[in-house]
Amino acid sequence: MSMSPEDTHLETPLLDRISSPADLKALSDSDLERLAHELRADTVAAVSKTGGHLGAGLGVVELTVALHAVFDAPRDKIIWDVSHQCYPHKILTGRRDRMGTLRQKDGLSGFTKRSESPYDPFGAAHSSTSISAALGFAVARDLGGACDTGHGDAIAVIGDGSISAGMAYEALNNAGHLKKRLIVILNDNEMSIAPPTGAMSSYLSRLYAEAPFQDLKAAAKGAVSLLPEPFREGAKRAKEMLKGMAVGGTLFEELGFSYLGPIDGHDLDQLLPVLRTVKARATGPILIHVITKKGKGYAPAEHSADRGHARGKFDMVTGEVKKAPSNAPSYTKVFAEALLEEAAVDPRVCAVTAAMPDGTGLDLFAERYPSRCFDVGIAEQHGVTFSAGLAAGGMRPFCAMYSTFLQRGYDQVVHDVAIQRLPVRFAIDRAGLVGADGATHAGSFDVAYLANLPGFVVMAAADEAELKHMVATAAAHDAGPIAFRYPRGEGEGVEMPERGEVLEIGKGRMIQQGSRVAILSFGTRLGEVLRACEALNARGITPTVADARFAKPLDREMILSLAADHEALITIEEGAVGGFGSHVAQLLADEAVFDDGLKFRSMVLPDVFIDQANPRDMYDVAAMNAEHIEAKVLSVLGVEVLDKRA
Ligand SMILES: Cc1ncc(C[n+]2csc(CCOP(=O)(O)OP(=O)(O)O)c2C)c(N)n1
Ligand SMILES: CC(=O)[C@@H](O)[C@H](O)COP(=O)(O)O
Numbered sequence: 001m002s003m004s005p006e007d008t009h010l011e012t013p014l015l016d017r018i019s020s021p022a023d024l025k026a027l028s029d030s031d032l033e034r035l036a037h038e039l040r041a042d043t044v045a046a047v048s049k050t051g052g053h054l055g056a057g058l059g060v061v062e063l064t065v066a067l068h069a070v071f072d073a074p075r076d077k078i079i080w081d082v083s084h085q086c087y088p089h090k091i092l093t094g095r096r097d098r099m100g101t102l103r104q105k106d107g108l109s110g111f112t113k114r115s116e117s118p119y120d121p122f123g124a125a126h127s128s129t130s131i132s133a134a135l136g137f138a139v140a141r142d143l144g145g146a147c148d149t150g151h152g153d154a155i156a157v158i159g160d161g162s163i164s165a166g167m168a169y170e171a172l173n174n175a176g177h178l179k180k181r182l183i184v185i186l187n188d189n190e191m192s193i194a195p196p197t198g199a200m201s202s203y204l205s206r207l208y209a210e211a212p213f214q215d216l217k218a219a220a221k222g223a224v225s226l227l228p229e230p231f232r233e234g235a236k237r238a239k240e241m242l243k244g245m246a247v248g249g250t251l252f253e254e255l256g257f258s259y260l261g262p263i264d265g266h267d268l269d270q271l272l273p274v275l276r277t278v279k280a281r282a283t284g285p286i287l288i289h290v291i292t293k294k295g296k297g298y299a300p301a302e303h304s305a306d307r308g309h310a311r312g313k314f315d316m317v318t319g320e321v322k323k324a325p326s327n328a329p330s331y332t333k334v335f336a337e338a339l340l341e342e343a344a345v346d347p348r349v350c351a352v353t354a355a356m357p358d359g360t361g362l363d364l365f366a367e368r369y370p371s372r373c374f375d376v377g378i379a380e381q382h383g384v385t386f387s388a389g390l391a392a393g394g395m396r397p398f399c400a401m402y403s404t405f406l407q408r409g410y411d412q413v414v415h416d417v418a419i420q421r422l423p424v425r426f427a428i429d430r431a432g433l434v435g436a437d438g439a440t441h442a443g444s445f446d447v448a449y450l451a452n453l454p455g456f457v458v459m460a461a462a463d464e465a466e467l468k469h470m471v472a473t474a475a476a477h478d479a480g481p482i483a484f485r486y487p488r489g490e491g492e493g494v495e496m497p498e499r500g501e502v503l504e505i506g507k508g509r510m511i512q513q514g515s516r517v518a519i520l521s522f523g524t525r526l527g528e529v530l531r532a533c534e535a536l537n538a539r540g541i542t543p544t545v546a547d548a549r550f551a552k553p554l555d556r557e558m559i560l561s562l563a564a565d566h567e568a569l570i571t572i573e574e575g576a577v578g579g580f581g582s583h584v585a586q587l588l589a590d591e592a593v594f595d596d597g598l599k600f601r602s603m604v605l606p607d608v609f610i611d612q613a614n615p616r617d618m619y620d621v622a623a624m625n626a627e628h629i630e631a632k633v634l635s636v637l638g639v640e641v642l643d644k645r646a
């Protein structure tokens with residue numbers, strides 16, 4: 001199906017009757033097929049208005065219908081891996097009327113979220129957690145654990161990209177051993193965000209490559225008719241047929257799972273009987289291998305290189321994204337281009353991404369220097385240690401990851417990189433609050449979790465020119481690990497230097513000289529600080545402003561002189577407590593500066609997970625915009641307080 005202009009005004013008579021999955025039980029199989037058609041159109045319509053993850057949801061429309069028709073959520077726990085594909089599920093589980101609020105302030109989350117609905121038994125947004133969580137539910141069920149929604153089946157739906165992560169194998173390994181009744185659905189669309197890389201992806205393809213799809217479909221249909229008694233004689237044959245014929249024992253079977261498939265995940269004639277049979281007969285762990293197409297049924301998504309992974313608001317008929325014009329390059333692009341410049345003059349510069357080539361800008365690097373660019377798949381832990389190995393082997397690796405995903409590789413950062421003082425360059429994108437993806441994707445913790453590691457250098461760019469300097473600084477730094485962070489979105493529009501300059505390690509820069517109060521900024525809050533200063537100027541207050549550049553090592557000299565020359569010092573950073581401000585406080589305490597009465601304040605993200613909104617609104621919640629900085633200055637100086645939150 002492609003979306004035609006008529007489809008954009010699609011009537012949804014069946015979907016209009018669905019207020020919960022229980023309503024699906026009354027529908028015939030052919031009605032379910034029509035429902036899937038309506039659900040697909042409804043999903044496209046919803047995302048066109050809000051923006052969000054499109055392609056993955058479109059690929060699981062039939063699977064979502066089939067799961068809710070056959071199983072009994074919320075008693076049965078359907079756990080969507082990553083959960084970027086959960087929009088059709090949200091529509092069928094009583095949230096259709098709120099789809100217009102998706103990913104917005106006070107609206108529906110773009111992911112599954114336990115606090116949002118009893119039909120979301122487990123929250124996700126980082127990948128590869130579903131099998132572990134489902135196994136936990138299965139074991140809790142068998143041990144008699146109490147659960148508000150009762151205990152039924154535990155079903156993990158995991159994509160071929162997400163099953164490339166080590167954690168998924170840890171879970172399969174454990175599940176195969178425990179032998180609990182557990183259902184894993186492998187949604188194989190031969191896509192991650194980019195085309196998948198890696199031997200596992202090739203292996204999955206081989207599971208069905210030998211059987212031409214038409215034959216396979218026919219065979220599966222024939223086999224399904226035999227399925228009512230699958231674990232007796234005749235049904236054993238059906239299972240064999242469903243196994244992809246000539247392939248033989250699969251990896252999953254070796255791990256203790258029964259393997260069913262591959263089946264066509266867009267064909268309800270295959271999905272429904274297979275799921276019904278599994279529900280009726282399964283005893284131990286079962287993996288159902290489902291083949292789908294990312295972006296299915298919506299031509300602009302199906303035909304795009306990322307199969308419509310995520311989109312801003314778009315025109316439903318053309319698929320054209322409505323984009324506001326911008327005056328500055330994105331930080332990601334500045335990083336990517338600066339890295340190309342370093343790679344052009346140094347063949348040791350190489351780059352590592354964990355399944356985010358476009359998101360990190362490394363797609364440019366892969367194009368220009370394919371032999372020096374590595375997409376390791378969703379495998380942050382491996383990506384970090386692989387980078388450590390590259391560094392140990394004499395290369396200059398840039399390990400480019402989003403702050404939130406680097407969390408997954410933390411032990412590797414400590415054990416493989418920091419302890420061995422290996423010069424891995426960490427390019428940390430999406431630092432700070434990111435907006436519509438919400439708390440799961442916020443880059444809140446990296447400064448805290450890196451700056452406490454001996455020998456690490458930790459930088460934050462205040463603007464895009466600074467980012468360029470930091471790329472050059474990182475490239476030149478062979479003494480140990482070094483990280484630089486920068487946010488999602490566009491830069492400040494500052495003038496760009498011709499070449500990145502190598503910064504002196506541990507030296508900040510003065511921005512403006514003032515009196516009474518000094519504001520020491522780390523990262524891109526600097527723009528807000530300067531806006532606050534304009535408002536303060538009107539009140540006759542001129543703060544001193546400095547850009548720290550480094551959270552580690554600190555510019556001790558600059559900080560101690562700011563402390564000595566002002567009655568108050570305020571730090572600000574786009575990170576949680578325990579980061580830059582905490583290190584400054586530690587220095588001031590150690591140097592007995594507080595003994596002399598310095599007033600010190602540290603502006604950090606509050607001790608809560610901030611829900612999705614646009615970044616500005618999120619920083620309002622965090623009380624870290626210009627007006628909050630202004631209020632903080634006034635309060636520390638004992639002038640009238642404008643905002644209670646300061
Ligand atoms: C740990 C982690 N790393 C990276 C990502 C970014 N990410 C989100 S979806 C996705 C691709 C997932 O591919 P797959 O599981 O095959 O799902 P599909 O989109 O193909 O349905 C990636 C890399 C993530 N969410 N979590
Ligand atoms: C689901 C997921 O983890 C990614 O798709 C993420 O939403 C991408 O975010 P960016 O738009 O910041 O690349």
Ligand SMILES: [Mg+2]
Nearest residue numbers: 159160161191
């Ligand atoms: Mg996939």
